[in-house]
Each structure stands twice: as structure tokens, then as C-alpha cells.
Amino acid sequence: MSTPTRVLVEFSDGAESEVLVRADQSVLDAALTADVPILNQCQTGSCGSCIARLLDGKAEHRNGAAGSLIPGERAEGYRLLCLTRPDGECRFSLGYDSTAGKNRPVEAKCFVNKVDRIACNVVRLELELAEGYWMDFRPGQFIQVKVPGTEEFRSYSMATTAADLPRIELLIRILDDGAMSKWLTSMAKPDDVIEISGPYGQFFLKEKVRAPHIMIAGGTGLAPMMSMLDALRQAPGRKPRTVLSFGCQTRDALFALEQLDLRRQWMPALETRICVDRGDAADGIRIGNPVEAITSNDELSPDSVAYLCGPPGMIAAARQHLEGLGLPPESIFAEQFVASN
Structure with missing residues (x-):
């Protein structure tokens, strides 16, 4: 049995975690096993939540894996940790602090408050968390919304802040033949119940509040x-x-x-x-x-x-x-x- 590879993960607040990655694991798999709070959602490379930057060493996405990174991001050292296999000891940096991943995603139910067509191809969907449900999130993060009547989910960023809870506002692009689009334009009405989960993502307002x-x-x-x-x-x-x-x-x-x-x-x-x-x-x-x-x-x-x-x-x-x-x-x-x- 091969010896696990040592990987160091650095958070923006200076905290560090050491992860031992087996040959059959991705960096994310090993980190979650070790209870290292790395943000993630899909674990297939499509959402981009587990993005990190390679600082030292060599690590690549597994052969044949497709991910959401653009070529320029790969060239600058960015990797999706759910797809990444280390080739020897290496070090990654994360664009968020060590407390960001401690708000674990939760499942919740919401009522529809309003459905407003605000542009030729955009709907504003206002939801309200049902009694007994709550979630905390950072400005910029997203939730997953289950398309009513289906087993399909869609991801949408929140246009409101945690201070606005229990109200949540989403801005949704209307697509021809889109499952959510069909529901929004022909069936959605106030008091409908929607299932959501979240929050997800590491795209959120950072601590550099005073910077331009x-x-x-x-x-x-x-x-x-x-x-x-x-x-x-x-x-x-x-x-x-x-x-x-x-x-x-x-x-x-x-x-x-x-x-x-x-x-x-x-x-x-x-x-x-x-x-x-x-x-x-x-x-x-x-x-x-x-x-x-x-x-x-x-x-x-x-x-x-x-x-x-x-x-x-x-x-x-x-x-x-x-x-x-x-x-x-x-x-x-x-x-x-x-x-x-």
C-alpha cells in the first residue's frame, strides 16, 4: 500500500491544515475525511466551489475530468480540489478564512411570496423561509432550488443578505425549454412551497472591506x-x-x-x-x-x-x-x- 501524500491547505486568515491524500482520493475527499472545512457542493467539478490555487508542488486534475475552470485560471495555478490528484507534496491557498466552511449547508422549505417579470428574460422570485427553517450565508453565496414537480435542481445566487432573512430574493434568467423557466412562467404562484438547500460557494464578499x-x-x-x-x-x-x-x-x-x-x-x-x-x-x-x-x-x-x-x-x-x-x-x-x- 502506497504512502499517502502530504498536502498543506492555507486559509486567508493564516490558518493551515495538513491533509494526507491516498492514491485513490482527491484532495477534497481527503480534506473532508479529515474534517477540514473546505467549501464544496457538487464534487464533480461543475460548480467551482472547491477552487484553490496551487502555490508549491505539482497537482493536476485526474485524467479525463472535465471541470468549470477556464484555461486562464488553470494557467494561473487554480485547481478544483474535487478533481485534483497531488503528484508529491504540495501546498494550496484558499480564498476564504477558516471559518467560512463551518456553516454547513442545510435543507429548508420556502413559500413563494412574489413572482415578477422584471425584464424580457428575467424573473425576480421572492421566497420566505417556512417557520422552523433557517440558514446563514455570506453575501455572494448561492442556494440550490428544487424545480417543483421534478427531481431537478438549479443553482441561484441570492440577491439579498442574511439580514433580510427569512426573505430570500433570486434573479432568474428565463430560458427556452428550461425546467425552472416553465414553472416560473406558467405555474408559479404565491404560497407555493419550494425546497432549497445551501448555502454553497466561495464567491462571497471578503474581509477587505476598506479596499476599492x-x-x-x-x-x-x-x-x-x-x-x-x-x-x-x-x-x-x-x-x-x-x-x-x-x-x-x-x-x-x-x-x-x-x-x-x-x-x-x-x-x-x-x-x-x-x-x-x-x-x-x-x-x-x-x-x-x-x-x-x-x-x-x-x-x-x-x-x-x-x-x-x-x-x-x-x-x-x-x-x-x-x-x-x-x-x-x-x-x-x-x-x-x-x-x-
Whole structure:
């Protein structure tokens, strides 16, 4: 029997854990066995919750494994620990503190409060946790929602904060032939019961609250940004300079503009840039994508932090663009939104 491989895992608060990984295990398997609080959800490489950065040594995804990382992330040393096999001793860093994984996901039931069509292809779903259920979460995390009448689940980031509980708000893109989309547009009504579980994910507001913030959101990728903005607003003390760049394909796909205006009034340090790919320019609306709306004129400082949420292509472009503007890779946090039918 081969000797297990020693792997060191470092959290952002300086805490370290040693994990012994057998040849038949992934790093995540071994960590969970050792009760190391690494965030995870699907354990198949599709959700990206267990992402970590390889600092020393050699470790690769197992042969034939498909994952949600884009090539640029792999090149920068990022790995999905559920797919990763170490080739000798190695060291990983995690983008969250050692307490983040201690809020274990829970299952809960919710009532539907409201179902509102807020754009040509977006629905706002307001839920309320049923009596006797509760969950704590960090701004930016997501839950899994069971599609009523099926055994299928969908993942959605919360647009609200834990301070808003028991109310939970989700922003959901409507897809042709989507299972959840069909239910939302033809069957959903107030007081319907929905099953959820969570929270999941390591895409959440970090502790660098005073650092300048850049947020780039595509479509319903705005949801976790709304949660983060409200958390920043609710935090005591001086608010950081924050630029939110939000884009959709067309003007009729835009949504939540009034809510963003309110947050600008509440947070003088917040600047919003609204973009559409196609159409005519208008007051407050730019033509172009939300990535190119961030420029060298923004003078990103070394301690700036960026949050990205949207489709994979936007994430890849935004990472490259921000690194070109001088932002270090470890200060860029991302969540990919991938459609499910």
C-alpha cells in the first residue's frame, strides 16, 4: 500500500491544515475525511466551489475530468480540489478564512411570496423561509432550488443578505425549454412551497472591506453583487470606493436599475456603469460590454479587489482585462453562471 501524500491547505486568515491524500482520493475527499472545512457542493467539478490555487508542488486534475475552470485560471495555478490528484507534496491557498466552511449547508422549505417579470428574460422570485427553517450565508453565496414537480435542481445566487432573512430574493434568467423557466412562467404562484438547500460557494464578499471594489456583472450575475452592495452599505464605518459595471445584451434585458439608483443614493462612494451590447446610447446607458467599461482611468490600486459574475466568456475576458490593468490574480474573485436546461 502506497504512502499517502502530504498536502498543506492555507486559509486567508493564516490558518493551515495538513491533509494526507491516498492514491485513490482527491484532495477534497481527503480534506473532508479529515474534517477540514473546505467549501464544496457538487464534487464533480461543475460548480467551482472547491477552487484553490496551487502555490508549491505539482497537482493536476485526474485524467479525463472535465471541470468549470477556464484555461486562464488553470494557467494561473487554480485547481478544483474535487478533481485534483497531488503528484508529491504540495501546498494550496484558499480564498476564504477558516471559518467560512463551518456553516454547513442545510435543507429548508420556502413559500413563494412574489413572482415578477422584471425584464424580457428575467424573473425576480421572492421566497420566505417556512417557520422552523433557517440558514446563514455570506453575501455572494448561492442556494440550490428544487424545480417543483421534478427531481431537478438549479443553482441561484441570492440577491439579498442574511439580514433580510427569512426573505430570500433570486434573479432568474428565463430560458427556452428550461425546467425552472416553465414553472416560473406558467405555474408559479404565491404560497407555493419550494425546497432549497445551501448555502454553497466561495464567491462571497471578503474581509477587505476598506479596499476599492470593482464589480463586473453580466445579466443575472447582478444578483450576488446586489447582496454584496447591501452588505457593504450595512457595514459600520467608511464605505470603500466601489464601481459596479453591469451589462445585458439589449435595453429590454436590463433590470434592477431603480434599485441600483437607490443604492447610489445610499452609498456616495458607489458608481454604476450600465451597458448594453446593442442598441442606441441613452442617458446613463453605454453601448459596449461591462468589461471594457473599466479602464485605466479607474487607477486600480494594489489593494483593490474585483468580483466577477456572469457567463464564462465574460469571466475570462474580465480576468485578462483586469490583470492587464495591474490587478493581481489573487485579488480577482469570480463566479460563472452556466445555463441549465
